[in-house]
Amino acid sequence: MNTHTPARFDPTRVPHLLGSFAPVTEEVDVADLEVTGELPAALEGLYLRNGPNPRFxxxxxxxxxxxxxxxxxxxxxxxxxARYRNRFVRTPALEAEEQVGHALWGGLESLLVPDAAQVGPDLAGTFRDLPDVNVVRHAGRMLALAESACPFRIDAGLGTVGREDFGGSLPAGITAHPKTDPVTGEMVVFCYAFEPPYLTWSVIGRDGAVTRGPTPVDGVDEPMMIHDMALTDRYAVLVLAPAFFDLDAAMAGGSFLAWRPERGTRVALIPRDGGRLRWAADEAFWLWHTVNAYDDDGAGGDDGAGGDADADAPVVLDYVQWSRLTVGGGPDGAAGPVGGGLVRARIDPAAGSMTRTVLDDSRVEFPRVDDRRIGRRHRHTALATGTGRTDLLPGEYDAVRWYDTETGSASVWPAGNLSVGEPVFAPEPGRDSEEQGYWLTFATDRTDGSSWFLVIPAEDPASGPVARARIPVRVPLGLHGCWLPTEP
Incomplete structure (x- = not known):
């Protein structure tokens, strides 16, 4: 491992450490936020978001x-x-750095790790935990999730309880985007690794017990990056784009991720009942985030809502597509334009084929649906999008867009000087419709750095927020969050 700081690295020139992405270090509590408009009295619960925020x-x-x-x-x-609180996820590495007052671990691309003289024998030579991508609640556990590692358990006040390995049943951890079946209560997870088995999947039951331990996905013989997954009534759906880890290149000062488009993109349909794995393949594309998936018998009747769909019925997968990997590097140094958009793939399990249709070619990311529709047909997809401004940083968006799968139409709320985050759906209590609820997100004003919590009505989202709560600190842009209604 490297034990020195590469001289060429200049954090003041890294876009995602600047502007609306710049980290904050203050942890604050405010009991009563200043609100413009009227917060829906029916909404009771916690809107919670996790994201990368270097302490030093x-x-x-x-x-x-x-x-x-x-x-x-x-x-x-x-x-x-409304009240507000922010807290760091307190990992052993963060606490070690706080003791000395500066960073000891380098970023993933530098492979810079401290020695025993700096951090003691237990942490020496280890990589830091990075539970900075997402946060979920399942079976009473609130979990801060990393890209592919053990999550950290969080208490009701956002204090860090510690690393969570589910009673030792998932020692390698899980990725940042598990999916919870709203009907069965099961949480289906996957994990990728640098050593065999390179890809596994598991199931955590409604009660929090692991009902299927790490199960290898056959046919994966190299370490690959897979950020998200989807779920249907029958399958766990994993998209294996040709983004391969290359530790030899990283040790030599190159990128630790290699984009190899000649390998194409494969989709694994993993039967949740343990049946035969199905594969489909197509030309190379990359995705960060799925929207949703469902089984489709083509008759408009059973839609994966618990019925007996034909074993060979197609799988419909909606996702945000990119023409190539948008992080790390590749043979061309990741140069050139990157195409994207909201795409629907129709996957034929029997033929091993897929057809892709662009639903919306706008520049979009961070797609979300009503979580009660996970694995079933959905109508509305909310996404962060851009209005065409050229002064935004990569990954920065200044509008929210909603796509209607029934009509094929889209509506947009331009946020003006606000840079918006991922929209999350909060249903009205006791209502089942996707139009009866609110979309929640954080947004930061690019002119003065102020941050806001926005509440946007699902019935007429293009009309904009019905309420804005002023956040007492700036909330750095990215990444993922959830709405956690108060439990009875």
């Missing part, structure tokens, strides 16, 4: 969106009022 100035390298300490930002809603 990075050394060696910094690769957004993977590097950085996790920071949780929470807005609690109750009776039309």
């Amino acid at each position: 100035t990075p050394i060696g390298s910094y690769l957004y969106p993977i590097d950085g300490d996790g920071m949780l930002h929470g807005v609690w809603l109750d009776g039309g009022r």
